[in-house]
Amino acid sequence: MEKKVPLTIDGKNVEASAGQTVLECARDNGIFIPTLCHYDKTTNVGACRVCVVEVENARSLVASCCMPVSPGMVVRTDTEAVRNAQKMVIELLWSSGDHNCLTCEQNGQCELQNLIYWLKIEKPRFEIEAPGYAIENNNTMIQRDLNKCILCGRCVRACNEIQVNEVLDFSMRGSYAKVGPAFDADYINSSCVFCGECLQVCPTGAITFKQAKFAGRPWEMEKVRTTCTYCGVGCQMDVFVKDGQIVKVSGNRDYGKPNDGSLCVKGRFGMDFIQHPDRLKKPLIRRNKNEDLKEVSWKEAYAFISDKLSSIKKTSGADSIAGLSSARCTNEENYLFQKFMRAVIGTNNVDHCARL
Amino acid sequence: MTNSIDELEFTDLILATGTNTTENHPVIGIKVKRAVRQQGTKLIVIDPREIDLVKYADIWLRQKPGTDVAVFNGLMNVIISENLYAKEYVAERTEGFDALKATVAKYTPEYVEKISGVPSEDLKKAARMYAQAKRASIIYAMGLTQHISGTDNVKTIANISMLCGNIGIEGGGVNPLRGQNNVQGACDMGGLPNVFPAYQQVANEDARKKFETVWNAPLSGKPGLTVVEMMNAAGRGDIKAIYIMGENPLLSDPDLHHVKKELQKLDLLIVQDIFLTETAELADVVLPSASFAEKDGTFTNTERRVQRIRKIVDAPGEAKADWEIICGLSTQMGYPMKYASAKEIFEEIVTVTPSYAGISYKRLDNEGLQWPCPTAEHDGTKFLHKDRFSRGLGLFHAIEYIPPNELTDKEYPLILSTGRVLYHYHTGTMTRRSLGPNERCPESLMEINPADAVKFGINEDQMVKVTSRRGTVEAKAHITEKSPQGTIFMNFHFAEAAVNLLTNPALDPTGKIPEYKVCAVKLEAA
Numbered sequence: 001m002e003k004k005v006p007l008t009i010d011g012k013n014v015e016a017s018a019g020q021t022v023l024e025c026a027r028d029n030g031i032f033i034p035t036l037c038h039y040d041k042t043t044n045v046g047a048c049r050v051c052v053v054e055v056e057n058a059r060s061l062v063a064s065c066c067m068p069v070s071p072g073m074v075v076r077t078d079t080e081a082v083r084n085a086q087k088m089v090i091e092l093l094w095s096s097g098d099h100n101c102l103t104c105e106q107n108g109q110c111e112l113q114n115l116i117y118w119l120k121i122e123k124p125r126f127e128i129e130a131p132g133y134a135i136e137n138n139n140t141m142i143q144r145d146l147n148k149c150i151l152c153g154r155c156v157r158a159c160n161e162i163q164v165n166e167v168l169d170f171s172m173r174g175s176y177a178k179v180g181p182a183f184d185a186d187y188i189n190s191s192c193v194f195c196g197e198c199l200q201v202c203p204t205g206a207i208t209f210k211q212a213k214f215a216g217r218p219w220e221m222e223k224v225r226t227t228c229t230y231c232g233v234g235c236q237m238d239v240f241v242k243d244g245q246i247v248k249v250s251g252n253r254d255y256g257k258p259n260d261g262s263l264c265v266k267g268r269f270g271m272d273f274i275q276h277p278d279r280l281k282k283p284l285i286r287r288n289k290n291e292d293l294k295e296v297s298w299k300e301a302y303a304f305i306s307d308k309l310s311s312i313k314k315t316s317g318a319d320s321i322a323g324l325s326s327a328r329c330t331n332e333e334n335y336l337f338q339k340f341m342r343a344v345i346g347t348n349n350v351d352h353c354a355r356l
Numbered sequence: 357m358t359n360s361i362d363e364l365e366f367t368d369l370i371l372a373t374g375t376n377t378t379e380n381h382p383v384i385g386i387k388v389k390r391a392v393r394q395q396g397t398k399l400i401v402i403d404p405r406e407i408d409l410v411k412y413a414d415i416w417l418r419q420k421p422g423t424d425v426a427v428f429n430g431l432m433n434v435i436i437s438e439n440l441y442a443k444e445y446v447a448e449r450t451e452g453f454d455a456l457k458a459t460v461a462k463y464t465p466e467y468v469e470k471i472s473g474v475p476s477e478d479l480k481k482a483a484r485m486y487a488q489a490k491r492a493s494i495i496y497a498m499g500l501t502q503h504i505s506g507t508d509n510v511k512t513i514a515n516i517s518m519l520c521g522n523i524g525i526e527g528g529g530v531n532p533l534r535g536q537n538n539v540q541g542a543c544d545m546g547g548l549p550n551v552f553p554a555y556q557q558v559a560n561e562d563a564r565k566k567f568e569t570v571w572n573a574p575l576s577g578k579p580g581l582t583v584v585e586m587m588n589a590a591g592r593g594d595i596k597a598i599y600i601m602g603e604n605p606l607l608s609d610p611d612l613h614h615v616k617k618e619l620q621k622l623d624l625l626i627v628q629d630i631f632l633t634e635t636a637e638l639a640d641v642v643l644p645s646a647s648f649a650e651k652d653g654t655f656t657n658t659e660r661r662v663q664r665i666r667k668i669v670d671a672p673g674e675a676k677a678d679w680e681i682i683c684g685l686s687t688q689m690g691y692p693m694k695y696a697s698a699k700e701i702f703e704e705i706v707t708v709t710p711s712y713a714g715i716s717y718k719r720l721d722n723e724g725l726q727w728p729c730p731t732a733e734h735d736g737t738k739f740l741h742k743d744r745f746s747r748g749l750g751l752f753h754a755i756e757y758i759p760p761n762e763l764t765d766k767e768y769p770l771i772l773s774t775g776r777v778l779y780h781y782h783t784g785t786m787t788r789r790s791l792g793p794n795e796r797c798p799e800s801l802m803e804i805n806p807a808d809a810v811k812f813g814i815n816e817d818q819m820v821k822v823t824s825r826r827g828t829v830e831a832k833a834h835i836t837e838k839s840p841q842g843t844i845f846m847n848f849h850f851a852e853a854a855v856n857l858l859t860n861p862a863l864d865p866t867g868k869i870p871e872y873k874v875c876a877v878k879l880e881a882a
Contacts, residue, residue: 141792164389193778194796195382211791224668227655229648230781232534233361233383234657234724239649239668246649246669257723258361258661264382266781269792271649274669276789278631280644281673293642298674302688305599305641308624310689312596318576322586322595325547326602326678327536330653330665332701333678334538334545335553336693337601340682342546343573344691348558348580349595352547354539355501355583355869356608 007073022064022075023051033077034086034115036093036203037152038065040253041260042161048093048152050115052085053077061085083119090115091124096175097204098130098147104205108218111203112150133178139188141210141269142199146178149206155179155198162262163197194265200251209248211272216242225255228267229328235259235267246274309345318346325352357659359493359529359739360726365391367527369489372409373402373424373513374499374873379778381533381658384495385409398489400482402427403499404773405845406838415482421771421843422503422760422874423472427479428512429460429757430468432519434483436460441487442521449745450518452752459754471757487520491527498535498775502872504761506864511753518750524741534658536782537648541656544711544727549580553709570708573691582868584609584861590618597624601678602645606634607783610861610870611826612854628681631785634851645678646671653679653698654720656727660737662715663724760874761862764842768824768876770808771843774855775873784849800853801834803845804879809835812879819882822846824875827857830882844877 004015009026016025021044026033037048046066053064056074061082064075076082093112101107136144151170156179159168167181167190181190199207221240228235236255240247249268253261283301284293296304312320323345325337334352341350364370365387378385385408391397392412401413402424410416419427435441436457446453465476486492494517500509514523514530522528534540546553556563564575581589587609589595598619609615619625619638627639636642650671656662671677676684679701683693695701699717706712711727714734719725725736741750764771779797780787787793802820804812814820814833821830822844831846831853839845846855860875 139792140795161390161394163386164393188795193382194792224666226649226665226668227537227657227663229537229655229665229786231381232536232539232658233381234537234655234661234663235383236663241668244669255723258657258659259383262383262386265779265793265796266382266787266790270781270787270790272790272792273630273786274647274649275672276631278789279647279672279675280630280632280636280642281675282644283674284639284642286640289640293639298676298684301641301643302684305624305626305685306688308640309597309599312623316596319578319580320594320596321599322581322589322597323599324583324586324601324603324605325542325545327539327542327547328602328648329538329542329678330648330651330698331538331541331545331656331662331705332653332698333601333682334542334547335705336679336682336686336695336701338546338552339571340686340691340693341599342552342558342567342575343571344686344689346574346576348549348576348578349586350547350580351549351583351586352539352542353536353583353603353605353608354543354548355867356605356872 005069005071007069007071007075009075010077016069020069022053022067022069022073025069026064026075026077031077033064034118035065036111036115036150037154039154039157039201042154042157045153045157048150049089050086052082054079054082087119087121090119091121091126093150094121095124095126095128096131097150098145099204104148105208105213106205110205131175136186137210138186139210141194142187142196143208143210143213144187145206145208148204149179150204151177151179152203153179154201154203155207158197158201163195165193165195167192168198194269195263196265196268197262200261212248215245216240216247221247225252228263230266230270233258235263237263237267239271246271313345319349321345321347322349325350327352327354357529357531357533358523358741359527359531360659361387363527363739364388364493364495366395367391367397367491367493369398369400369486369492371400371402371486371492371494373494373496374501375495375497375533376403376405376407376499376775377495377533378408380497380535380776382778384533388412388495398485400486404840404843415478415485417474417478417482418840419472419474421773422505423757424500424503424509425505425512425755426463426468426471426757427474428516429463429755430465430472430474430479431483431486432456432516433460433463434465434480435487435516435519438484440484441519445521446519449524450750450752452754455754456515456752459756486516491525492517492520492522493527493529493531494522495531495533497533499873501867501869503874504862504864504871505758506869507866508755508758512755515752515755518752523750524739524743524745526739529739532658535776538655540658540660541654541662544656544709545705549582553705554711567708584863584868584870587615587618590622593621596622597626598622599626600635601628604629604633604635604783604785606638607848607851607854607856610856610859610872612857613827614861628678630675631789633783633785643681644673644675645681646675650675651677651698654702660726661724662712662720662727664717664720761871762860762874762876764876768878770877770879772822772824772855772858772875772877773843773845773873774848774859775845776849777847780847780849782849784851788849800831800847800850802831803834803836803839805837805839805841805843806835807841808844809833814879814881821880821882822858822877824858824860824877826860829853829855829857844879
């Protein structure tokens with residue numbers, strides 16, 4: 001039997017597993033503690049101090065994301081000292097960047113914005129001084145605006161601890177500190193593989209989908225869960241749609257296996273083909289070998305194929321007909337295809353590109 | 357995969373061979389890298405190319421392309437001669453050990469070094485490391501299978517895995533990483549010439565009778581032709597019509613000049629696709645189909661996990677889901693197929709597919725289900741062959757090394773190996789129409805070792821002509837240590853540098869897989 005650690009949070013007697021942090025224990029017990037730099041399944045860095053709590057007999061407020069539970073601990077998450085500290089942190093973050101929600105893609109799903117609202121801050125007590133970085137706009141997938149970066153380091157951990165691509169890190173110090181690839185390179189000029197995990201974990205509008213810019217607000221989009229169409233991993237993903245147009249793709253940790261919310265460049269940024277103008281829209285027939293393909297109705301197409309296949313089957317036998325089903329189509333379609341070849345045509349000449 | 361993707365992160369050793377995982381299965385690559393960096397898992401890479409995973413590996417064996425059987429026999433030679441194998445497991449769960457032992461006896465590390473170029477000391481180290489791991493998982497992909505000895509290669513890794521007691525345990529196994537979203541499902545559903553759904557043999561009378569009853573039609577018991585055989589038969593005039601759903605053989609098949617001639621000989625070529633592919637351009641009938649984002653259904657991933665896809669947007673114009681097209685055509689041909697939805701088809705599938713029998717759309721909503729899932733109460737199967745193999749005892753196959761079909765010579769001094777790159781997928785019809793991937797990788801590069809570049813007078817970014825006995829293509833040179841000396845690498849995503857004009861259509865006699873990974877070529881400045 002695992003030994004439980006008893007403690008009190010906001011007057012409630014709770015039990016934690018040994019080695020849990022105060023934050024984890026609070027969350028397990030439905031007690032809300034705000035966070036910014038914390039990201040599940042990555043190292044707890046205690047960078048932002050938004051998760052501070054009061055612990056009886058502690059010298060100062062402690063960061064709950066890094067504080068291990070201990071027996072008999074008495075924790076308060078909602079005192080005036082805690083709220084004041086949180087307000088201070090958020091106002092400092094707010095004033096040190098260009099957090100202009102009017103044009104920000106994260107508006108409505110920004111964790112900084114949410115906390116400002118939750119803490120009921122009208123405006124920061126400090127003068128807003130954005131660092132004035134140029135917006136990194138030179139690739140088609142990811143836009144970076146470091147003026148909106150709060151240096152929480154989630155992108156750095158996503159890159160190193162989740163995707164293990166080992167591209168991003170902090171550079172410089174103090175108020176000059178920034179995140180990015182080595183030698184301050186832009187993503188496109190670095191060894192970045194555009195998995196987009198940094199974009200998915202960014203709590204603010206510092207790292208956003210370039211193509212989704214001005215394409216839809218969070219509340220205007222519908223989200224549909226599906227399985228990625230590239231490769232055999234079968235990543236689960238959310239596709240966001242507005243007015244019948246695909247806006248962007250995101251991973252979702254809630255879906256669990258097999259990808260736990262991660263995606264690669266193809267899944268996240270390789271979906272433009274779906275609504276590409278080159279898509280085939282009508283059946284085409286070439287009635288004579290030297291003619292061009294011409295648009296026809298489905299009825300004509302079915303009749304044409306049916307007549308031809310029937311006559312070939314009649315004169316040369318069912319085994320003179322073959323079919324290739326598809327490793328890109330669904331199980332249902334592959335099942336029907338082989339059923340069609342076997343039961344309707346009468347041959348086992350059916351294969352697909354498993355070998356290629 | 358015998359085992360699950362998740363297990364890779366929590367095992368003691370991973371042996372990756374013939375898989376460029378971080379580019380072709382990036383999210384599985386994540387798990388391997390995390391295992392190494394965060395869990396202390398050992399990693400052995402056996403690959404001629406200096407792939408990204410080499411950076412994370414404890415040991416890298418760089419064998420000459422096509423010498424895999426020799427390398428694995430060598431590893432087993434060391435494991436047996438140093439008495440490191442799982443004796444109890446071998447005694448209780450396998451048969452054929454003596455024959456295996458006799459065969460691998462000859463493959464001493466020194467002999468294997470002569471064949472494969474792998475230093476004998478490295479081979480010994482890798483053998484010990486693999487054998488001493490409590491749980492070891494082997495992952496592989498087309499780098500292992502696309503050889504005339506592809507089936508032998510897979511059998512040898514099954515041998516070494518059984519030899520060390522790694523099959524039928526969590527964190528172990530022999531794990532092919534399937535390259536396409538639903539190769540697993542297409543196979544499970546009987547998209548193969550010799551089997552019905554769930555691998556029930558067409559030649560088996562009981563199986564045939566069962567399907568004749570459900571489908572209410574007489575069925576042939578004669579196994580059909582595989583894809584490369586179909587193309588050859590079309591060339592001979594034995595096949596008169598081919599119906600292709602969502603495939604592009606005119607870029608993906610070996611020796612394309614031939615494929616084109618063969619397809620042109622057909623009386624009827626029907627292509628059903630989302631774009632006018634190279635193959636569709638040759639067709640007599642082209643049927644516009646819906647993409648995965650425009651329909652409902654299921655895909656089965658590489659770890660046998662059946663998962664839902666859901667309709668997100670409407671298909672363009674008059675395009676229809678592939679299943680709707682098949683129903684329309686079948687009905688026209690006098691065999692009415694009336695399904696109101698993909699779900700209704702799935703409900704028929706589970707009645708004839710024992711491994712899927714317990715699966716329903718409703719049960720797939722959370723994390724999908726891994727087959728075998730025989731009943732509605734069954735939770736699916738995380739790893740196969742626990743306690744018992746399908747045939748009872750695991751059978752060792754004693755296998756001798758055979759060289760690739762086409763070797764280099766004076767005229768064609770280099771080996772050409774082919775594969776994919778991170779930013780593109782198969783014949784490029786989808787990724788090349790996607791802004792980001794195409795921005796990152798806009799053209800086909802021919803990767804060549806610096807020493808070879810000097811030898812053949814090739815500069816970085818220079819256009820070169822690559823010629824095999826079957827054709828010539830032009831591509832831009834990229835000089836990199838990633839390619840071993842004597843071997844160049846090209847991808848098959850780009851029609852304008854269609855590497856399959858060059859590849860050798862020689863087939864593995866059992867698996868009928870072409871030898872894409874080795875053919876002989878020469879180079880000259882274009």
